[in-house]
Amino acid sequence: MTHASADSLQSAAAAAEAVNADAAAASGAVVLKNVCKRYGDTVALDGLSLLAFPGEILGIAGPNGSGKSTMAKILAGEVVADSGEVKFGASELAKNSEGAGGAEEAADAARRVAIVHQEPQLFPNMTVAENLIVGRERSLVMIRRIDEIESDLLVEMGLEQSANTTLSDLPLAAQQRTEIARSLAQNARVFLFDEPNSALTDEESEDLFRRMHSLADAGRVVILVSHRLHELVEHANRVAMLIDGRCKAIFSGEDLTEDRLARELVVGAAQSIGPGEDVRGEESERAVLEVDGWTHREGRFSDVSMKIGEGEILALTGMEGSGARELAQSLAGYAAAEGGIEMLESSGDTDGGGGAGVVRSAGEEVADVEDMAEEEGRPPMWKVGLRAIRDAAADALAKRDDSRARLGREGVAFVGADRAHNLFQNLSVGENLVARLTGELGRSGILPPKAMKERAGQLAKDFMVKAGSVDDNIMALSGGNQQKVVIAAAMATRPRVLILEEPTRGVDVPSKREIYRLLRQFVSTGEGALLYCTEDSEIFEVADRTLVVAKGRIAGELNIGDYEDIEACATARARLEAA
Amino acid sequence: MTAEDMTAENTFTTTLGRVVRKLGLLRLGGLVGAILILGFIFAVWSDWLFLKGANLLVLLRYMSTLGMAALGLTVILVVGEIDLSFANLATFTSMFTAVSWIIWGWPVWLSLIVSLAISAGWGLFNAFFVAIVKVPSFIATLGSSTLILGFTLFVSNSKTYSPRETNVDSGELAFFRGLSNQDLPGALEMQVIWLIGFSVIFGIFMSRGVFGFRLRAIGGNEQAATLAKLPVRRYKALAFVIGALMASVSGLLDFAFIGSVQPNPGQSLLFPVFAAVIIGGASLTGGRGTVFGTLMGALLLAVISNGLALMATGPFVRQMFLGTVTIGAVVLDQLSRRRGR
Numbered sequence: 001m002t003h004a005s006a007d008s009l010q011s012a013a014a015a016a017e018a019v020n021a022d023a024a025a026a027s028g029a030v031v032l033k034n035v036c037k038r039y040g041d042t043v044a045l046d047g048l049s050l051l052a053f054p055g056e057i058l059g060i061a062g063p064n065g066s067g068k069s070t071m072a073k074i075l076a077g078e079v080v081a082d083s084g085e086v087k088f089g090a091s092e093l094a095k096n097s098e099g100a101g102g103a104e105e106a107a108d109a110a111r112r113v114a115i116v117h118q119e120p121q122l123f124p125n126m127t128v129a130e131n132l133i134v135g136r137e138r139s140l141v142m143i144r145r146i147d148e149i150e151s152d153l154l155v156e157m158g159l160e161q162s163a164n165t166t167l168s169d170l171p172l173a174a175q176q177r178t179e180i181a182r183s184l185a186q187n188a189r190v191f192l193f194d195e196p197n198s199a200l201t202d203e204e205s206e207d208l209f210r211r212m213h214s215l216a217d218a219g220r221v222v223i224l225v226s227h228r229l230h231e232l233v234e235h236a237n238r239v240a241m242l243i244d245g246r247c248k249a250i251f252s253g254e255d256l257t258e259d260r261l262a263r264e265l266v267v268g269a270a271q272s273i274g275p276g277e278d279v280r281g282e283e284s285e286r287a288v289l290e291v292d293g294w295t296h297r298e299g300r301f302s303d304v305s306m307k308i309g310e311g312e313i314l315a316l317t318g319m320e321g322s323g324a325r326e327l328a329q330s331l332a333g334y335a336a337a338e339g340g341i342e343m344l345e346s347s348g349d350t351d352g353g354g355g356a357g358v359v360r361s362a363g364e365e366v367a368d369v370e371d372m373a374e375e376e377g378r379p380p381m382w383k384v385g386l387r388a389i390r391d392a393a394a395d396a397l398a399k400r401d402d403s404r405a406r407l408g409r410e411g412v413a414f415v416g417a418d419r420a421h422n423l424f425q426n427l428s429v430g431e432n433l434v435a436r437l438t439g440e441l442g443r444s445g446i447l448p449p450k451a452m453k454e455r456a457g458q459l460a461k462d463f464m465v466k467a468g469s470v471d472d473n474i475m476a477l478s479g480g481n482q483q484k485v486v487i488a489a490a491m492a493t494r495p496r497v498l499i500l501e502e503p504t505r506g507v508d509v510p511s512k513r514e515i516y517r518l519l520r521q522f523v524s525t526g527e528g529a530l531l532y533c534t535e536d537s538e539i540f541e542v543a544d545r546t547l548v549v550a551k552g553r554i555a556g557e558l559n560i561g562d563y564e565d566i567e568a569c570a571t572a573r574a575r576l577e578a579a
Numbered sequence: 580m581t582a583e584d585m586t587a588e589n590t591f592t593t594t595l596g597r598v599v600r601k602l603g604l605l606r607l608g609g610l611v612g613a614i615l616i617l618g619f620i621f622a623v624w625s626d627w628l629f630l631k632g633a634n635l636l637v638l639l640r641y642m643s644t645l646g647m648a649a650l651g652l653t654v655i656l657v658v659g660e661i662d663l664s665f666a667n668l669a670t671f672t673s674m675f676t677a678v679s680w681i682i683w684g685w686p687v688w689l690s691l692i693v694s695l696a697i698s699a700g701w702g703l704f705n706a707f708f709v710a711i712v713k714v715p716s717f718i719a720t721l722g723s724s725t726l727i728l729g730f731t732l733f734v735s736n737s738k739t740y741s742p743r744e745t746n747v748d749s750g751e752l753a754f755f756r757g758l759s760n761q762d763l764p765g766a767l768e769m770q771v772i773w774l775i776g777f778s779v780i781f782g783i784f785m786s787r788g789v790f791g792f793r794l795r796a797i798g799g800n801e802q803a804a805t806l807a808k809l810p811v812r813r814y815k816a817l818a819f820v821i822g823a824l825m826a827s828v829s830g831l832l833d834f835a836f837i838g839s840v841q842p843n844p845g846q847s848l849l850f851p852v853f854a855a856v857i858i859g860g861a862s863l864t865g866g867r868g869t870v871f872g873t874l875m876g877a878l879l880l881a882v883i884s885n886g887l888a889l890m891a892t893g894p895f896v897r898q899m900f901l902g903t904v905t906i907g908a909v910v911l912d913q914l915s916r917r918r919g920r
C-alpha cells in the first residue's frame with residue numbers, strides 16, 4: 001500500500017525533527033520534546049514532540065480529544081506538563097516543571113506566548129484601549145492614555161475607530177483582534193490560534209488569516225489549530241497530525257492536501273466512514289412549522305414567510321447582523337438579549353425578538369398572532385408569537401397521538417451557538433446528556449441512576465463522545481466532545497422541531513459526518529430541523545434547502561440538490577447575500 | 580452569574596469528575612474526622628462531661644435547630660441564590676403564632692397554619708424579586724430581612740411571650756408542647772426526630788430526585804437550564820419557599836420546646852446556619868451542596884458551640900472559633916479542589 005509507506009516516511013520525518021530540536025531551538029523555534037500530560041486516568045499528551053519555526057504557520061489537525069488544546073495551553077503556560085521539555089528560542093521554558101521554578105517560567109512563557117482564544121479572555125467591561133493598557137499601567141495613580149506604539153497597533157488591527165468602545169459591545173472578530181493587539185503590545189513571539197474562527201463569518205475569517213500571515217511574515221511563530229482541513233491546507237506551511245497525544249505525521253508541500261489529511265484523520269479515529277451517501281429527503285408538502293409575516297420586535301428581521309417541511313433539514317444563513325441568527329432564535333422561542341440568550345418570557349424589558357404573524361403547523365393555521373393578542377387583551381405581541389409556536393408544535397404531536405405530547409413537551413428544542421450557555425459545568429458528562437430528559441426518566445419524581453447511566457452511555461456512544469467515563473465532569477472533555485454532548489442532549493428529547501445554531505462547531509471530521517447522519521435519521525420520521533449555519537461546507541453536506549437572509553429579509557432560497565460542489569453552492573449564496 | 584464567576588468556576592471544575600468526587604468524599608471524611616477529634620478534645624478537656632447523656636441531648640437539640648434551617652438554606656444555595664431573611668422570618672413566624680394564639684385568641688392550629696402560610700408567602704415574596712424582577716438575591720433578601728424584623732417588632736410590641744404563663748386552653752398548650760417535647764425514650768427530643776425525618780426526605784429528593792437534579796442544573800448554569808426548558812423560575816420560587824418554611828418550622832419547634840419567644844433572637848441563627856451549610860460543602864455560586872454535608876456541618880457547629888459553652892470560655896472565644904472554623908473549611912475546600920488539577 002503506497003500510502004502506508006508514505007505514512008512511515010512522515011513519522012520518520014517527525015522523529016528526525018525531534019532529534020534536531022536543540023539546533024532548532026537556537027534559531028528561535030518552539031520545541032516540544034516528549035511532552036506528557038495526564039489528567040487522572042486520561043492521557044492527554046503522550047510524548048508529543050513537535051517543532052514550530054519562526055516565519056511559518058504550523059497547522060495542527062487531529063480528532064477531538066487528541067490533545068491539541070492541551071498542547072496550546074502547555075505552550076502558553078496555562079497548564080504545566082507532567083514531563084518533557086518545552087523550549088522556546090534559547091531559553092528553556094519548562095522542564096519537568098514540578099519545582100518552584102516551573103511556575104515562574106510558565107508565567108514568563110505566558111507573556112511571550114499568546115493564545116488567541118475562541119472566546120477572548122479579556123476584560124469585557126473595559127474599552128479596547130483600556131484592554132491594551134491593563135497590566136502595563138506604569139503608574140498607579142492616573143490611568144494613562146495609550147501611547148504611540150499602542151495606537152499604531154490599534155490602527156494595524158483596524159481598531160482605531162473602536163478604541164473607546166466597551167469591548168463587550170464589539171463583534172467577536174474585533175474582540176479577537178483586540179486580543180492579538182494586546183499580545184503584540186506585550187511583545188509576544190508565539191501566537192497560538194485554537195479554533196479561532198469557528199464563530200466567525202467567512203469574511204471575518206479571511207481577515208484573521210491575513211493577520212496570521214502577516215504575523216508569520218514578521219518572523220513570529222504562528223500555530224493554528226483547526227478542524228477545517230481546507231483552511232489548514234490553504235494557510236499552513238506544514239500541518240502536524242495529532243492523534244492520541246502524539247504527532248503521528250507531518251504534512252507539507254505536495255502531501256499537504258485535504259484528501260490526505262482527511263484520510264489520516266479517519267484512519268486515526270479507527271473508523272472507516274465512507275463518503276456519506278446522499279439520502280436527502282424529498283421536498284415535503286406539509287410543514288412542521290410555518291410562519292407568515294414574522295417580524296422581529298426591533299426590526300432585525302421583518303415580514304418573513306417561511307416553513308420547515310416535514311422530514312426536512314432547512315438551513316438559515318446570513319452574515320452577522322443580517323437577522324438570520326435572530327430569526328432562528330425567535331423560531332425556537334428565544335432571542336438574543338444582552339449578554340447571551342434569554343428566554344423571551346422572562347421579564348419586563350427583554351431585548352428579544354419574537355414576532356407578529358401567523359403560525360401554521362401541518363398545513364393548518366394554528367394561530368393568528370394578532371387574533372391571539374386581541375383575545376388575550378393585547379399582551380406584548382412577541383409573547384403571543386412565542387406561545388403560538390409552542391402550541392403549534394404541541395398540537396402537531398397531539399394530533400399524531402404522539403407520546404411526546406402527553407409528556408407535555410413543547411416540541412421545540414434549541415441549542416445556541418455559545419457553548420458556555422449550553423453546558424452545566426458542575427455536572428458530569430452523563431448528567432449533561434440527560435439533563436433535558438429528567439421529566440421522562442424521572443416520571444415518579446425519582447431519577448433511577450441505572451436508567452440514567454444507560455441512557456447517557458448510549459447517547460455518548462451514538463454521538464462518538466470521547467470520555468473516560470460518563471461520570472467525569474463535563475469540563476474534563478475536549479471542546480469538540482463537549483459540543484457533541486450538547487447536540488446529543490438536545491436531540492435526545494426527540495422534539496418536533498430541532499433548532500441548532502452552528503451544530504458542529506469544533507467537531508472533528510468523522511464525528512461531523514456522524515452527526516449529519518443522525519440528523520438525517522432524526523428528520524426521517526417526519527420531524528423538521530432548522531440549522532443556523534455560516535459554513536458553506538456544512539450547508540452543502542447536510543441541508544436540503546437553505547434560506548439566505550440579508551438585511552432582515554429572506555433574500556433567496558438555495559435548493560442544495562441543484563449544486564455540484566461546495567464552491568458552486570457558496571458562490572450562489574454569496575450572490576444572494578450581495579443582491 | 581457574572582463572567583468572572585464562570586471562569587473561576589471553570590478553573591475549579593476542570594478536574595476529572597472522579598477526582599472531584601473522590602476529594603468530595605475525602606472532604607466529608609475530613610469533616611467527620613474533625614467532628615470526632617474535636618469531640619474527643621472536648622471530652623477529655625471537660626472530664627468526660629461532654630459525653631454525658633444530658634449534654635449530648637443538648638448538643639443534638641442545637642444541631643436539630645440548626646440542621647432544619649440549614650436543610651432549607653442548602654436548597655436555596657444549590658439553586659444558585661442566597662437568603663439572608665430566613666432567620667428573622669423564623670422569629671416572625673414564632674412571634675405571629677404566639678400573638679395570634681395568646682393575644683388574639685385564635686385556636687393554636689389556626690395560628691400555626693396561618694404562620695406557616697405567611698412564611699411560605701414570604702418565600703414567594705423573596706422569589707418574586709429574585710426571579711421576576713431580577714434583583715440579586717443578596718440585596719433582595721437583605722431588604723426583606725429587615726422588613727420582616729420590623730413586622731416582628733410591630734406584632735410583638737417588642738415583648739416576650741410564653742403561653743404557659745397565660746390562660747390559653749390547656750389542651751392546646753399540651754398539643755403545642757407535644758410538637759417538640761422530650762418525652763421519647765432516653766429523653767430524646769422530638770426535634771431530633773423531626774430532623775431525621777426531614778433529612779431522609781430531603782436526602783432522597785436532593786440526591787436521587789428530579790428535584791435535586793434540576794436544582795443543581797439550574798444553579799450550575801441558569802442559561803443552559805433555560806435552554807433545556809427546565810422550569811427555572813418555578814424551582815427558584817420553590818427553593819425560597821422551602822427555605823422559608825424550614826427556617827420557620829425550626830423556629831416554631833424551638834419555641835415549643837423552650838416555651839417562650841423573644842422578638843429578636845433570630846439573628847443568632849443566621850451565621851451558624853450559613854456556616855453549617857458552607858462547611859458542609861455547598862457553594863455560594865450555586866450548583867453544589869448535599870444533605871449529608873449540611874448535616875455534618877450542623878453537627879460540627881453544634882459540637883463546637885456546646886463544647887465551648889461547657890468549658891465556659893466566654894462568648895468571644897466561641898465567636899472567634901466559629902469564624903476560624905468557617906474560613907478554614909472554605910480554604911480547605913478550595914485547596915482540595917485545586918490539588919486535583
Ligand SMILES: Nc1ncnc2c1ncn2[C@@H]1O[C@H](COP(=O)(O)OP(=O)(O)OP(=O)(O)O)[C@@H](O)[C@H]1O
Pocket residue numbers: 039040042043044062063064065066067068069070071466467475476477478479480481506508593594595
Ligand atoms: N481539565 C481536564 N481534566 C481532565 N481531562 C482533561 C482536561 N482537559 C483535557 N482533558 C482530556 O485530555 C484530552 C485532550 O483534550 P484536549 O482539549 O487537548 O483535546 P483537543 O485535541 O483540543 O480536542 P478538540 O478538538 O475537541 O478541541 C481529552 O481526552 C480530554 O478529555
Ligand SMILES: [Mg+2]
Pocket residue numbers: 068069070194478479480
Ligand atoms: Mg480543543
